[in-house]
Amino acid sequence: DVKVTQSSRYLVKRTGEKVFLECVQDMDHENMFWYRQDPGLGLRLIYFSYDVKMKEKGDIPEGYSVSREKKERFSLILESASTNQTSMYLCASSFEGHEQFFGPGTRLTVL
Amino acid sequence: AQKVTQAQTEISVVEKEDVTLDCVYETRDTTYYLFWYKQPPSGELVFLIRRNSFDEQNEISGRYSWNFQKSTSSFNFTITASQVVDSAVYFCALSERVTGGGNKLTFGTGTQLKVEL
16 A cells, blocks of 8 residues: 655644654655645645656745655755644655545644 | 636535535646545545546446546536445545646545535
């Protein structure tokens, strides 16, 4: 079975802190994705990567950056967390053109 | 730009009723994929089905069935004889190839299904 893991299920941070969300997949997928999920808005794509060291902006990249140094790992970085970044963050991976497999999510609260 | 519309925000049914979740999409691509995902209260999205734009055959898997109609740009999902365990948020999604390689998904806003005894 494909497994996508995320470093934390719940995280509480303070405004201005630098936040790292880690995602690891074990199926050698080329593509990895970061979404945030907010009530009434569905899933919105923040960033994605289709290869190591490659990254592409999604629909809402502002305030975020990413890093993909190894194929299996894709990190989302909040350089200076703000309260409007309180959300559920979901990581996913896939082979090209195929279904995405999701991690369990990280619920981030920024105080 | 691609768009996926799930007009039903919330549906409540009584157990054993049939229920259909609607999904309408917009795309300029001639080749694309459509997906349905389930998100139970635990929060993890579970893949249900992928449909290629060239394959308009309906699909049935147990109590689940999907109706893909290219003419109306719809990909509807029906649960027959619903059960309490079907209570979840269901998302429809559309794939899009992006410059430089890879695919990304555009999700609808989801339909919350509540199945009551």
